[in-house]
Amino acid sequence: MRVVYLNGSFLPEEEALISPFDRGFLFADAVYEVTSVIEGRLIDFDGHWERLQRSLGMLKMGVPMDRDTLLDMHRQLVSRNGIDEGLIYLQVTRGAADRDFAFPPEGTPQTVFAMTQAKGLIDNPVAKKGMKIVTVDDLRWDLCDVKTVQLLYPSLAKMAAKGRGADDAWLVRDGLVTEGTSNNTYIVTDDGEIVTRDLSHAILHGITRKAVLACAERLGYRLVERAFTPEEAEGAREAFISSAGTFVLPVVSINGHTLGNGAPGPVAEALRAEYIRVARETAI
Ligand code: PLP
Numbered sequence: 001m002r003v004v005y006l007n008g009s010f011l012p013e014e015e016a017l018i019s020p021f022d023r024g025f026l027f028a029d030a031v032y033e034v035t036s037v038i039e040g041r042l043i044d045f046d047g048h049w050e051r052l053q054r055s056l057g058m059l060k061m062g063v064p065m066d067r068d069t070l071l072d073m074h075r076q077l078v079s080r081n082g083i084d085e086g087l088i089y090l091q092v093t094r095g096a097a098d099r100d101f102a103f104p105p106e107g108t109p110q111t112v113f114a115m116t117q118a119k120g121l122i123d124n125p126v127a128k129k130g131m132k133i134v135t136v137d138d139l140r141w142d143l144c145d146v147k148t149v150q151l152l153y154p155s156l157a158k159m160a161a162k163g164r165g166a167d168d169a170w171l172v173r174d175g176l177v178t179e180g181t182s183n184n185t186y187i188v189t190d191d192g193e194i195v196t197r198d199l200s201h202a203i204l205h206g207i208t209r210k211a212v213l214a215c216a217e218r219l220g221y222r223l224v225e226r227a228f229t230p231e232e233a234e235g236a237r238e239a240f241i242s243s244a245g246t247f248v249l250p251v252v253s254i255n256g257h258t259l260g261n262g263a264p265g266p267v268a269e270a271l272r273a274e275y276i277r278v279a280r281e282t283a284i
Contacts, residue, residue, distance in 0.1 A: 003080040005073055005114040010080060013115070022111055023104070024093030028150040030111075031055040032091040035074065036121055036244045037083050038276075041283035042074055043244070047207035052092070055147045060103070061094055064110045071284075077116050086118040087245055091149060121247065122276055130252030130264045131167040131241070135230040136160050138171035138178050145201050154181040168241070170254070176227040178202045183243035184209040187228055187236035188267045198225040208242040208275070215274040221267065230255065238265025247279070248272035 006016040024030035033048045049067050056063055065073070074088050093111040097104030136157040141150070154171075158181045161169035170185050171178045178197060179185050184206040186196045194216055197203050216223050233239060238260050239251035248271045250264035259265070 002116065003077070004116075005077055005112070007109070007112055010076060016113070018111060018113065019096035021096040021098065022093055023095060023097065024091065024111060024149060026099055027094075027101075028148060029059075030091055030093035030149045031059065031061070031147050032089065032149050033147065034244050035088045035090070036247075036279075037078055037086050037088060037116075038121060038279060038283055040078055040084050042071075042078070042088070043279045043283045044207045044211060045071060045074065045284055047210065048090075048244075051147065051205065051207060052090070056092065058143065058146045059094075059148070061092065062110060064092055064112050073114060077114055081116045081118070083116050083118055085121050086116055088114060088116055090114040119245070121245070124246065124249070126167070126246075126249050127269075127272060128264065130250040130262075132165070132253045133168055133170050133180075133239070133251050134161050134164050134166040134255050135172045135177070135233075136169040138173035140171070143201050144178065144203055145199075145205055147204060151182075157181050166253075170230070170233070172230055173202065175229055177230060177233060179204065180241050180243075183241040183246060183249075185233075186212075186240050186242070187233050188238045188265060189232075190237055192237075192267075193222045193224055194267065195224050195226060195228050197227050206242060206244075208244050208247065211278065212242045212248060212271055212275055215271050215278060219270055219274055238267055240265070240268035240271070242275075247275050 002013045003010050004013045004016045033052050035048045036043045053063055091113045095108040095110045140153045157169040169181050199205050234254045234257035240248055242248050250268035252262050
């Protein structure tokens, strides 16, 4: 039986009840974070905490608890559910109120929900096989750096990719790749440079992206933060993605174009190994 957190209480999941008037349900008026757990400890907790505050601020929502209370809640969820490896999902909504486009009065209690998902992260078979990607128009709103629960379009894009025999979609806006449906995207050029989209409203500022770029620097790779086209990606030597739930995963084909020799590339493999090494060292 899974124990979840809801508004100050730890409860069996079937007892966690949320009002149908919750603005998370009616307006997708909510933000979220996903933090990974390895060896029962949290990876990059402070990065997720900082981004949560930023997302809440951009939507003019309050911060419902302080860092130490949030950390303690995450740790309790890990221990109460016996999670060795997996994810913690956290969602904060503007709370429940009669349906109105205007925000509810100040002081309306926010809804805070969190749950665990046990999942093998280190031994991921996709790390050995690699992912097939297709590109899909990026029809999301313009504030993709706010981690809101409006995930319908990424979900449709993922299904469109699956319908075309791929594992995931890379989204394209104005002829340039923004990011994956739930991950940041990278290519490696013929002269060995790692290219990833620069930070702006067009992409989520991935916590894993930041860690991966630090790994790349430590390993001595050359890095460029700039936009790239689907055509440049199709002709890249290799490509990969990053996210809290996947760490680093190699991409072996884009729009049917095989990258390199069709096997996971050495840069992706080296970065995945380094990311896991550092995560083990720094998880709290
Ligand atoms: N981009 C999008 C659209 C995402 O949804 C995610 C994660 O869910 C990421 C990037 C990767 O972010 P992070 O590394 O913080 O998990």
